[in-house]
Structure formats: C-alpha cells, structure tokens
Amino acid sequence: MGSRVQGIRRPTSEPARPEAPEVQPRKEARRPARRLTKAQIEAAEAKRKLKEAVKARKAFERDEVRRFTAHLRRRKIIWASIAGSLAAVMIFVGIGVFTPVLALQAVVVEGATRVPADQIMAALQPQINKPLPLVDMGAVRKAVEAQPLVKSYSTVAVPPHTLVIKIVERSPIGYVMVNKDLTMVDPAGVVLEVSTERIPGVPLITVEGGDVNSKGFKAAIDVILSLPSALAGQLEEVIANTTDDVTLVLTGGARVFWGGPENAAMKNRVLSQLLAVNPVGSVSEYDVSSPKTAVVR
Numbered sequence: 683m684g685s686r687v688q689g690i691r692r693p694t695s696e697p698a699r700p701e702a703p704e705v706q707p708r709k710e711a712r713r714p715a716r717r718l719t720k721a722q723i724e725a726a727e728a729k730r731k732l733k734e735a736v737k738a739r740k741a742f743e744r745d746e747v748r749r750f751t752a753h754l755r756r757r758k759i760i761w762a763s764i765a766g767s768l769a770a771v772m773i774f775v776g777i778g779v780f781t782p783v784l785a786l787q788a789v790v791v792e793g794a795t796r797v798p799a800d801q802i803m804a805a806l807q808p809q810i811n812k813p814l815p816l817v818d819m820g821a822v823r824k825a826v827e828a829q830p831l832v833k834s835y836s837t838v839a840v841p842p843h844t845l846v847i848k849i850v851e852r853s854p855i856g857y858v859m860v861n862k863d864l865t866m867v868d869p870a871g872v873v874l875e876v877s878t879e880r881i882p883g884v885p886l887i888t889v890e891g892g893d894v895n896s897k898g899f900k901a902a903i904d905v906i907l908s909l910p911s912a913l914a915g916q917l918e919e920v921i922a923n924t925t926d927d928v929t930l931v932l933t934g935g936a937r938v939f940w941g942g943p944e945n946a947a948m949k950n951r952v953l954s955q956l957l958a959v960n961p962v963g964s965v966s967e968y969d970v971s972s973p974k975t976a977v978v979r
Contacts, residue, residue, distance in 0.1 A: 784814045787843035794849050796874065797831045802847065814839045822847065831874055855906060856887040856920065858894060867894055869903050885917035885931075898922035901943055905930070908946035913953070916962070936962045941971030948973045 718726075789806050791799035805825035809817050819837070822845075826835045831852050838846045852868040857880055859865070866874040866884065871894030880886065885906070889898040902922035906914060919931040930938040938953060952973045960968075960978050967979040 784842050785811050786814055786817055786845055787811070788845070790844060790846045792846060792848045793851065795851060797829050797849055797851055802826060802829065806845075809845075814841065814843075814845065817845060830872055833868075854881070854884050855903060856885045858887050858889065858892040858899070860892045865892070869907065871895065871899065883915055886919045888919060888921045890923065897925045901925040901928055904943035905940055905946070908943065908950065910950060910954075913950070932962055934962045936965065937967050939967065939969040939971050945973055952976045 786809055789803045789809075791797075791802050794802075802825050805828070806822060809821060812818075817839075822837060826832055826847065826849070832849055833852045834850045836848045838848065840846055852870075852872055852874060854866045854874055855869045857864045857866055860876075863876050864878060864880060864886075865876050866881075867887075868874060887899065887902050889896050889902060893899060899922065901924075902920045905922075905928045906917070906920060909917075916932045917930060918933055921929040921931070926942040928940040928942065930940055932938065940949065949970045952970050953968060953976075956968050956970070956976060956978055965978045968976070969979070970976045
C-alpha cells in the first residue's frame, strides 16, 4: 500500500541506487634523492663551521664586555649601597632629632654605692625630653665629676628613652688623721669621707702631719698596693716617717720592718715564709728591710 501526501501516491519503497566506485588517490612517482657533490658537501660544512665561529665570537665578545665593565658595575653597586646607607642614617637621625621617638625619659646610674646617685639624676633633669642624640654630654660630665667619689664613668644610650651612666667609685686605701679626724682616702689621696670610727680592714696610715702629698704617704701607698690581699687584710697601721722607713703593724700588734718600696716581690716571699714558720703572736717583729738577711725577734 502506498501513502498519500497531498494527493500524491508514492510507492512504499524505492529501488536502491548503485554506489559510486571508490577513487584511489594517484600516487606520484618518487623522485630519486639528489646526490651532493664533494664540493657541495665541503661548502655546507664550511658554512656550518663559519656559523659556529660567528656564534662563538659573539659569545666571546659578550664575555669580554662583561669582564671589562665589571668594575663599573661594582662601582655602581658600591655607590648605590653608600647612597642607601646615607639615606637610612639621615632618616634615622631625622626621626631621632625631630620627633619624640627617642626622647630621653630616664637616667639610670649604675655602680653607685657611696656616690649619691640621686644628686646626679637631679642635675640631669634639664636633659629630660631631649632626643637622645642631642643630650648634652658636657652636662653629664659636669654632674658626674661634681662627685669626688667617682673615679671614672661611662655612658650608654639605651634606645628609645634611657641614658645609663656606669660609675666606678674610688676605693679606700686607708685613713689619715687630719685635725684629729679620721679621714678615709683612696690611693690618690682623695678624701672619701670623714668619720669617727674605722671600718675593719682599712688601715691607719700614719705620716707626718697627715699630709697626703708627702713622700711618706706615697711610699706607704706603694707598699700597701704591693702586698697580697691576705696580708693586706691583716694591716692595722702603716707608719711611713720617710720613704725608706715603712713599718707595718699587723692585727695582734706584731710589726714588720719593711724599709723602702723597692724589692717588694722578694720581701713578700720572705715575709710569707717567716709567717709560716713564726705565726703572728709567736714573735713580735719581722724585719724584711734586707730580704736576703731577714730576721725575726
């Protein structure tokens, strides 16, 4: 049966059309490879070598340029580093000087035992709130040197707000009698304090008139400083009438006739041997003024 579409009757099937035969591509005939002559091969090899030589020459020239301009590059790097450092320093100085970031707010005094640290800090109050780089070191020196017990000092700025003053105090070497007063002095004769009682371990230095500028005082100081600490701790009194006549009085009352400050090392060795054989209390006198012929009595 057929179907009707718009009044036209079509057959139910149409006969199959025959397929077209497949057309094979036409193969071109392969041309035989052309054989190069010896001259052509040599020319190609020479061209290749020339190309490599040109390439190597350019690389060599680049290396030579870098080598001969290395100092210029180093100079540029150095100048750039210097410029950067200067800029950093200027920025740091500007911040420290023109802003309160590094303003002084505290003064710390270290090492003060006898020295009145509060007096030093009070003298430096006008420096408070100044930038640390602008603190008047002359004012610091004046405040510290006003204290006679200061032997030396150093300052350390501790950012952001602190100035540390490290003090080395004068050490007492003995007492001298001045107008019947016990006056404590250091090896330079600087008066540390005046008192009515002696501190144990600090000897009395007896010189004519209690004069710390006398030759006898200098000789006594030289002898005391030459003694070992164990023996120096036993001193009760050092008598120095002249530079060649120094006498030590030990705890317990024994006397050591020392003589002058010379040959101190030998005298110390001889005295140590005498004390070992004849302890303090067993004899009253040790004479090492001539250490090669020392005697005890």
